[in-house]
Amino acid sequence: MKPFLNVPFLPEDKYVDFLCQCADDLDSTYFSLLHSQILDCRTRIEPVPAISQAANIAGLKRLRGPKKYALLNSRFYLPDLLTDPSFTKSILDSLDQCLDHGVLDGIVYCDHYLLQALADGSPEIAAQLEAVPSINTMPDSVHKIEAQLTYIDETGFRPPGKIILDRALNRDLDKLARISLTLHQDLPGIKLEVLANEGCLPYCPFKLSHDSYIALANMECRDLTRNFNFDIGCMRLLDEQPHRLLQSPFIRPEDIDLYLYHVDTIKLCGRTLGADFLINAITAYRARRYDGNLLDLLDAAAWLADRLYVDNSLLSFDFANLLSQCDNRCGRCGFCRELFDSITHPLPPMIKDLRMTAD
Numbered sequence: 001m002k003p004f005l006n007v008p009f010l011p012e013d014k015y016v017d018f019l020c021q022c023a024d025d026l027d028s029t030y031f032s033l034l035h036s037q038i039l040d041c042r043t044r045i046e047p048v049p050a051i052s053q054a055a056n057i058a059g060l061k062r063l064r065g066p067k068k069y070a071l072l073n074s075r076f077y078l079p080d081l082l083t084d085p086s087f088t089k090s091i092l093d094s095l096d097q098c099l100d101h102g103v104l105d106g107i108v109y110c111d112h113y114l115l116q117a118l119a120d121g122s123p124e125i126a127a128q129l130e131a132v133p134s135i136n137t138m139p140d141s142v143h144k145i146e147a148q149l150t151y152i153d154e155t156g157f158r159p160p161g162k163i164i165l166d167r168a169l170n171r172d173l174d175k176l177a178r179i180s181l182t183l184h185q186d187l188p189g190i191k192l193e194v195l196a197n198e199g200c201l202p203y204c205p206f207k208l209s210h211d212s213y214i215a216l217a218n219m220e221c222r223d224l225t226r227n228f229n230f231d232i233g234c235m236r237l238l239d240e241q242p243h244r245l246l247q248s249p250f251i252r253p254e255d256i257d258l259y260l261y262h263v264d265t266i267k268l269c270g271r272t273l274g275a276d277f278l279i280n281a282i283t284a285y286r287a288r289r290y291d292g293n294l295l296d297l298l299d300a301a302a303w304l305a306d307r308l309y310v311d312n313s314l315l316s317f318d319f320a321n322l323l324s325q326c327d328n329r330c331g332r333c334g335f336c337r338e339l340f341d342s343i344t345h346p347l348p349p350m351i352k353d354l355r356m357t358a359d
Helices: 013-021 053-062 085-100 112-121 142-155 167-171 173-186 207-220 225-232 234-240 242-247 253-260 275-287 319-324 335-343
Strands: 005-008 026-032 067-072 106-109 130-133 162-164 191-195 265-267 308-310 344-346
Touching: 005 275, 013 053, 013 275, 026 053, 053 085, 067 085, 085 112, 106 112, 112 142, 130 142, 130 162, 142 173, 167 173, 167 191, 173 191, 173 319, 207 225, 225 234, 234 242, 242 335, 253 265, 253 275, 253 319, 335 344
Parallel strands: 005 026, 005 265, 026 067, 067 106, 106 130, 162 191, 191 265
Antiparallel strands: 308 344
16 A cells, blocks of 8 residues: 555654654655744644744654655735745745755645745745645646646746645545546646545635635734634534534545545644644544544544534445535435434533642
């Protein structure tokens, strides 16, 4: 079996030890580029621990084999940053340091302005790095992907070693099969990847705005996006109608071989949830089986895991095929609600122990 997982990297000894143990199954890993600005597309609910670039590089050097990608995938950056040569130089210096230590193969980007600014700032560095379009560029057609590759080539960055296909294709297996067949024929040197465990709404109407608010929060170091989502966003919808989780384009561990028939690798997310969450998720997808709470595997829906137990083992073997036939006309179909009610039960409320532990 060839390596088939793309997983987050965290510079924690316990987690790096775990990744080293399962390195044979890891195609690649992706990591946050430590910098004075938060440059990727995740907000930080908790304060970010002070980790040096040296510690990050040391951990990446221990993990031999998988390709390594730095995340520069914020939806946008403030114009002042893009027009400030010192800002792009500081990013390029960080990338160059990773290249010098042999722990960087490419970057994952979303804002093409940044990609061009980096290429203009150092054509030499750009020529050494793959530019991988973020899944949030929504690559959902052959024409869109081919156009993106042309634009990347014009910057001077190396072509991507992989394309992370739009999450919506997870629930349209016929379209996924057509796109994958064409791309494998036309672009045989590029791997195709799908994201397995995000767990947000299908075709989420808040997605583009949410990504923009995250970018703004990271620029201003002030996050209100979680409050938005609870009050007027997707978390409110899932709280009121939790059965809609089953419509989410997640891929269960039991179903990944169905997808690996069409694509080359499976991406897992959840780096802001910590090492324990990631170890549990990676273990499940490597085993292709999980007998616990499905919510313990899903990144965007993890906040519901203390409230609901969704028994993954009760979902049928043909779950992915069934959902791929969905016509999204939920008003006249009660399938997801009935199925959800049959495999889910509420969990008793938990009270956190906030007492200080004595030394």
